[in-house]
Amino acid sequence: xxxxxxxxxxxxxxxxxxNTTSKKVMLGLFxxxxxxxxxxxxxxxxxxGQADWLRLLSTTAIFAIGALGLNILTGLAGQVSLGHxxxxxxxxxxxxxxxxxxxxxxxxxxxxxxxWLPAAGIVAALIGVAVGPTxxxxxxxxxxxxxxxxxxxxxxxxxxxxxxxxxxxVGRDFPPLEFRWWKEEVPVIDFTTPSTWFGLEVSGxxxxxxxxxxxxxxxxxxxxxxxxxRVGRAFMSIRDRDIAAEIMxxxxxxxxxxxxxxxxxxxxxxxxxxxxFLTRVIPEQWNLFLSVQFIAIILIGGAGTVTGALLGxxxxxxLPRIVQNFTLWLQSLALEGEGLLGAIANVFIATSQTDFGxxxxxxxxxxxxxxxxxxxxxxxxxxxxxxxxxxxxLFGIWLRIRNYWKGWPFTY
Amino acid sequence: MSGKLLExxxxxxxxxxxxxxxxxxxxxxxxxxxxxxAGVSFHVDDGELFAIIGPNGxxxxxxxxxxxQVYEPQQGDVRWKGESLMGLKPNETAERGIxxxxxxxxLFPHMTVIENLLTGRHVRMRSSWLxxxxxxxxxxxxxxxxxxIVEDIIDFLEIEQWRKYPVGLLxxxxxxxxxxxxxxxxxxxxxxxxxxxxxxxxxxxxxxxRFILDVQDELGIAIILVEHDMGLVMDIADRxxxxxxxxxxxxxxxxxxxxxxxxxxxxxxxxxxxV
Numbered sequence: 001x002x003x004x005x006x007x008x009x010x011x012x013x014x015x016x017x018x019n020t021t022s023k024k025v026m027l028g029l030f031x032x033x034x035x036x037x038x039x040x041x042x043x044x045x046x047x048x049g050q051a052d053w054l055r056l057l058s059t060t061a062i063f064a065i066g067a068l069g070l071n072i073l074t075g076l077a078g079q080v081s082l083g084h085x086x087x088x089x090x091x092x093x094x095x096x097x098x099x100x101x102x103x104x105x106x107x108x109x110x111x112x113x114x115x116w117l118p119a120a121g122i123v124a125a126l127i128g129v130a131v132g133p134t135x136x137x138x139x140x141x142x143x144x145x146x147x148x149x150x151x152x153x154x155x156x157x158x159x160x161x162x163x164x165x166x167x168x169x170v171g172r173d174f175p176p177l178e179f180r181w182w183k184e185e186v187p188v189i190d191f192t193t194p195s196t197w198f199g200l201e202v203s204g205x206x207x208x209x210x211x212x213x214x215x216x217x218x219x220x221x222x223x224x225x226x227x228x229x230r231v232g233r234a235f236m237s238i239r240d241r242d243i244a245a246e247i248m249x250x251x252x253x254x255x256x257x258x259x260x261x262x263x264x265x266x267x268x269x270x271x272x273x274x275x276x277f278l279t280r281v282i283p284e285q286w287n288l289f290l291s292v293q294f295i296a297i298i299l300i301g302g303a304g305t306v307t308g309a310l311l312g313x314x315x316x317x318x319l320p321r322i323v324q325n326f327t328l329w330l331q332s333l334a335l336e337g338e339g340l341l342g343a344i345a346n347v348f349i350a351t352s353q354t355d356f357g358x359x360x361x362x363x364x365x366x367x368x369x370x371x372x373x374x375x376x377x378x379x380x381x382x383x384x385x386x387x388x389x390x391x392x393x394l395f396g397i398w399l400r401i402r403n404y405w406k407g408w409p410f411t412y
Numbered sequence: 413m414s415g416k417l418l419e420x421x422x423x424x425x426x427x428x429x430x431x432x433x434x435x436x437x438x439x440x441x442x443x444x445x446x447x448x449x450a451g452v453s454f455h456v457d458d459g460e461l462f463a464i465i466g467p468n469g470x471x472x473x474x475x476x477x478x479x480x481q482v483y484e485p486q487q488g489d490v491r492w493k494g495e496s497l498m499g500l501k502p503n504e505t506a507e508r509g510i511x512x513x514x515x516x517x518x519l520f521p522h523m524t525v526i527e528n529l530l531t532g533r534h535v536r537m538r539s540s541w542l543x544x545x546x547x548x549x550x551x552x553x554x555x556x557x558x559x560x561i562v563e564d565i566i567d568f569l570e571i572e573q574w575r576k577y578p579v580g581l582l583x584x585x586x587x588x589x590x591x592x593x594x595x596x597x598x599x600x601x602x603x604x605x606x607x608x609x610x611x612x613x614x615x616x617x618x619x620x621x622r623f624i625l626d627v628q629d630e631l632g633i634a635i636i637l638v639e640h641d642m643g644l645v646m647d648i649a650d651r652x653x654x655x656x657x658x659x660x661x662x663x664x665x666x667x668x669x670x671x672x673x674x675x676x677x678x679x680x681x682x683x684x685x686x687v
Binding site for chain 1: 480482501502503505506507512514518519520521522523527530531533534535537539540541544545546547551552554555556559560563594598
């Protein structure tokens with residue numbers, strides 16, 4: 001229908017995921033950028049192709065998978081869970097048990113990725129469904145506390161089960177991202193060492209990035225589809241009004257349990273990928289702070305929206321780096337100390353032990369916050385800010401921009 | 413009304429092997445010391461418009477909750493086509509074909525009108541979370557088929573212009589209509605309407621009355637109506653049950669109920685009898 005982009009002639013077209021031209025164009029551009037990032041060809045975005053930025057983007061992809069899972073439980077079904085880190089840990093240790101070296105001192109079966117990765121999700125989901133019945137009997141803050149308990153049980157378990165986890169503060173190496181059919185000496189595809197693909201030089205981290213981005217893409221599609229079909233609507237109906245949902249025929253208990261299971265599956269996959277990506281992980285990694293980070297992702301991105309989970313992941317993972325770069329820039333201004341800008345920067349930055357400043361760029365000396373502490377403060381401020389001013393998160397801001405241009409130049 | 417919902421009426425009109433569609437006998441429901449319902453019995457037949465009236469606090473909504481199995485009565489039985497509903501979960505009563513609207517609107521405010529109605533279709537759909545996630549074959553077909561049924565209902569209730577709005581943003585009268593639509597989407601054989609015209613102006617009330625009569629006539633769905641608008645009840649009900657303080661005080665056609673002295677007493681009070 002030329003010139004009438006919103007005229008649909010079939011329900012299939014109306015219910016499609018990419019039901020407008022602009023959505024198609026934007027997704028296409030986004031994918032193009034993703035594919036070309038490691039080759040540093042797009043002017044202005046070349047810095048993203050550097051190894052450290054590719055590491056951040058890979059982490060974003062992993063966090064996005066975890067966040068999509070929490071979004072199903074918290075965003076769709078409305079059950080606030082602080083137990084996400086526990087299920088990620090379960091996934092990671094399932095992966096290492098199945099995929100770790102057979103002949104090492106620690107538990108390991110030496111199986112390939114196509115076994116340990118799905119298994120990580122499935123075991124986490126099974127444990128989620130097993131502990132679910134106690135958890136889904138309570139709501140809201142009470143559920144948050146019950147799931148908080150899970151994190152501490154997990155923390156104790158992981159620290160003390162040394163034959164699997166390597167022990168407290170020690171940790172162990174996780175199976176690398178490489179594809180084998182079975183236990184061959186040389187992997188079929190190794191995602192961590194450089195090689196030539198289709199005549200192009202691809203670095204190890206670039207290959208990792210492609211793999212993780214692809215996985216994140218697949219899970220995004222699955223999550224989006226789930227949300228727009230029967231089960232997703234059942235989740236949302238429980239979130240919005242649980243009694244009415246039951247009278248409409250939604251089995252509240254079964255669906256809460258299902259949400260728990262699916263969410264734990266995503267968490268397990270994300271945990272296994274994160275551990276594998278970081279190569280060495282200590283048991284203390286799977287702590288409350290990780291869970292809180294995921295809550296922050298959901299709230300900052302926009303609860304209940306798939307796009308929000310992705311935006312939130314990018315935001316939370318990239319924020320520390322951006323803050324760091326910003327602080328370094330302020331520091332350079334303050335050290336030069338010339339003009340108004342330098343003076344303003346000097347107020348914020350402590351440049352010497354005796355200098356007063358909000359942010360201290362020298363490790364551990366003098367007043368002020370370190371960059372890491374500043375990040376924590378910013379997380380807190382951002383969560384509070386979004387809850388009060390923009391409950392729909394980054395997605396809400398995007399909606400507002402979109403709606404403004406939809407009607408432009410009219411106000412509505 | 414067109415399409416699938418009418419086909420369902422034809423399917424339902426076969427021979428029956430039960431006395432009454434819904435048979436409620438001798439319900440006693442108490443919350444601690446408060447006796448909400450004390451010995452109410454009634455029955456509803458196929459395609460009948462049965463009204464329950466009574467002063468505030470008479471136990472009308474509690475009766476709905478007993479039929480839905482949200483409340484478990486201490487005594488009594490609810491039979492659906494001869495089968496006892498006692499001990500089932502609310503969602504199981506929904507699967508059997510009992511739909512309901514609420515006195516204080518209980519739509520899902522963050523979902524659009526279409527999504528709300530599709531949630532009503534939940535009991536009539538089958539696809540699992542896995543099939544839905546993959547969006548292939550059967551699951552996709554099912555979504556689109558049910559969208560068509562939902563569009564029929566949207567058409568019937570004349571809410572086309574609102575279909576993509578989150579219902580939380582809609583005016584009250586429209587929300588009431590959407591709620592009726594969500595109940596209809598469940599493809600029920602019994603529709604329980606809890607004060608469908610509460611807080612509506614005359615025009616909206618007349619619209620709603622028309623919809624209720626259409627549901628009864630065209631779709632052949634039996635209706636239990638709880639309502640305080642006496643004009644509406646007397647005009648459209650086939651039979652009326654009057655309850656007061658949880659007890660039944662009269663039952664019969666609108667005209668007989670109006671003349672019943674017990675009803676007059678319950679609504680208007682009585683003179684103090686002197687000995």
